[in-house]
Amino acid sequence: MNIFLHELKAYRKSTIIWSISLVLIIALFMSLYSSIAKDAEGFLKILENYPAAIRNAIGFIQGNFFTILGFYSFPLSFITLCAGIQAMNLGTSIVSKEVREKTADFLLTKPVTRSQILTAKLMGAFVSLVITNIIYFAAASFLAFQVKTDDFSMKIFFLLSLTVFFIQLIFLALGIIISVIVPKIKSVLTVSLSTVFAFYFLGIFSDTTGEEVKRYISPFKYFDTAYIIKHAGYEASFLLAGAVIIFLAIMASFVVYSKKDIHAV
């Protein structure tokens, strides 16, 4: 419990900053909605001139774009990108910060098992993400109500927003496994930015070919907003894929971390 609280405290600042950033991004986009909705015709024409790949990349879904839910899919892809970076940062720093700041000796000579340490740290990161998502969702739904022109399904809005959290969990798990395997990570940001962006662009790339299987490559493509809006639910196979990745990465992290030699600085 003490490690958990310590971790949570350590993440306090970053949780606040990330929450505010996500809220600002969504606020910026939502503020555009009313003018876009008004000028729907003109926008449609412009967008139709764009190549399909770009339209897909920005989450443009024909016919849906000018409803609030359809429009929301558009900023959501940026939000998930940023949120992915936040989660990856957390995951990667969980173990590596102890190595980098050379505090591993302190923690690991205390009467706790390594599994207890990793569990507490994982919970700390998890709670930090939950808090971020609660703040984000509260702000996003408040804003949606402010700018809406028609009624919309709150359930679908929630399902769409929840994809942010799912993608974060996947990147959190990926971050952890990287941080226990790589002996020393000098800069968390370099690792997390490159990984998250790589997956983001892989996602865009896989989109252009339109093959279903390729969507498994990038977590960013696990949650198809058009599908969610249409069916008010997730695609089970991708949900499962995400869960499997998270489970395996975390299990592997526990095994690796428990057997790892902690070298002197």
Place this chain on the structure above:
Amino acid sequence: MNVIEINNLTKTYGKARGITNISFNVEEGEIFGFIGPNGAGKSTTIRTLLSLIYPTSGSASIFGKDCIQFAPEIKREIGYLPSEVFYYDNMKVKDLLKYSASFYKKDCSKRIKELAEIMDLDLNKKIDDLSLGNKKKVGIVQGLLHEPKLIILDEPTSGLDPLMQQKFFELLEEENKKGATILFSSHILSEVQRLCNRVAIIKEGKIVTVEKISTLKENNYKKFKIETKSPLNQNYFQMSGVNNLAVDGSITSFLFRGDINAIMKKIADIEIANLWIEEPDLEEIFLHYYEKEA
């Protein structure tokens, strides 16, 4: 009873040297020195005891329990001070010590205050703002605040000024009197000589010898230097036990190991002007072990 038992402990890092077949015991209530130059394997041994690293083969037990299997349980009674201390920079000393104490199921606040007072440590400063020596003090308080039964020190004096070193040693002796066993690793022999009852000498990953400090010195030679009124016969001191005999005018010097009476009688038979008999210090014994093996 042995507090630490190390049996054929081996740790290899690929091709690099680790430790090979280390075996020694530390008895309850003793201050045990662990000496050797940098890179001899002292830290590797200690880190294995603390299950920070895992042995390639062999085993070690602390309080009669395997140090890997029962690591969390054992660590409740261990205080550890590394050679270089690093803590969460943005924490206050007070908060760090509280965090450290929160791992042990007892109230340590009184002991923290006592120790901070002895070591002259300001609890309200940020770790980040502390000098190396002051960080070390935090380490000392942190290692002792839960009144451990076994104190493991890995080259603990670096960064401490002589006055603080003195206080620190007194503190250790006090803990020892209260029943704590201490494993003291160092490459500074005078420290070990000052504190320890027994010592293990490690060289290139292997234990060279485990001895009582007093035996180490007893078994060793004494340095004789004799000034005589008239030059001596070159071969006067040529007897068993005498080594490195050198006669330089009226000064005769040699190393002697053996029955001290025999040599004293020999000296009594001649007219001397002055006499020096010196105990070799640990440094020389240490070098002796190292040269012998080389």
